[in-house]
Amino acid sequence: MGRSILHVDLNNFYASVECLYRPELREKAVAVGGDVEARHGIILAKNYLAKAAGVKTGEAIWQARQKCPGLICVPPDFRKYLRFSRMARAIYAEYTDLIESFGIDEVWLDVTGSVQLFGDGELIAEDIRRRLREELGITGSAGVSFNKIFAKLGSDMKKPDATTIITEDNFKKIVWPLPVGELLYVGRSTQQKLEIRAINTIGDLAKHDISKLRLLLGVWGETLWHFANGIDEAPVRKSGEDSIIKSVGNSTTTPRDLVNNEDVKLIVYVLAESVAARLRRHGLKCKTVAISVRSTELFSFERQGKLLAPTYLSDHIASKAMDLFAANYRWDKPIRSIGVRGSDLVTAESHFQIDLFETDKTEKEILERTVDDIRRRFGYYSIQRCSMLQDQKLTGFNPKDDHIIHPVSFFK
């Protein structure tokens, strides 16, 4: 017997939760947008009325207002969304323990082992949708199939609050006529490459010669060909706390443009502190530090460098990040956003080669751990570096706890 995989996508998640709490908005075009003052002013989510007016996720709020004059823009409340995400997860957990999150509002479930208890995939999908509607007041669309790729395709086909079933018998009829861009991991540029060669639908891709696809797209060509033919054996992973961390990073779009090294230094320290604190919490140290920089012209680049010894100290991470920055940026343009990341992770207790001439780091480690403790007990802003007070508007954010929604990859 084949697998029974569900993909559940909570429809317009942020906007749905906001509309649930404010019934007076339900019949109006609503979008959830970031803080314009802090220059996070893009559309994060919208409801169907706003979508019908052409509002797109990711565009600037003023652009959306032009398309849809009556648009009601509400600020995001991530705490609330995470609560709903957790509650939805609790519902899924009653059907299976194989739950793989894909962002905050999407999830794969492998219910192969539960069909004896609850009925087939379709029944479980119906049940989950009913419970989301009744217990949480939000709708989800579900895709039921024999692999993850088609399950995801299915959940995108009928929205909102509907189930789409794709089986081994009917996938050629349902999936193959779809435009190739619908397939997971066919982005804009891949789609262009394929369309030039008259591969317009998923069916075209599936029937194409695999070796030619390999020449065109490399290994990806093969992967996509397999996806299109329904050959995807990737398991649904139990994701959550136990997922393996490959790197720890934070980035931010600053409330004003950064114009000199001093500005950058302030931000880098805030980010490095967050990265270091998260490394310490997970008992990890990083051996490589990477920075990403984006200018006001939206030109961006990334640079990375190795550290002499693994560390979870914010000082070390920040100074390495500043070295990288100073060596790679010539200030042609002011900077809009900046990120710091620690990768090449090792467990904090692992052995490493110490430097003969370096001073002992133990004291500094104790110091930073104490700062963690103080912050845990009395709040993030209870203890800060003195330099942070130079420009509190610029440094007044807490990357560790303000944003906890991380993008995830299908290939973990």
Add this chain to the structure above:
Amino acid sequence: MSKEFIAVTAEHGPDGHIRPLSIKWTNGRVYNIDRVLDVRQAASLKNGGQGTRYTCRICGKEVYLFCDEGKWFIDR
């Protein structure tokens, strides 16, 4: 019609369960909850909100009493 939160007297059991005993209506009168008929997670579409929904019998009438993260309201 706006959503109004109300004061509730409730019993908190050692296992964490909560049983509402009486409510204080907006006019200040206290009504006893005669019986809790059903407890479940639910969304309130009329007032907007989500939480634990207690189906209560008060003075012979069945009403939905919601507890949304510690704040209580009646779905009417």
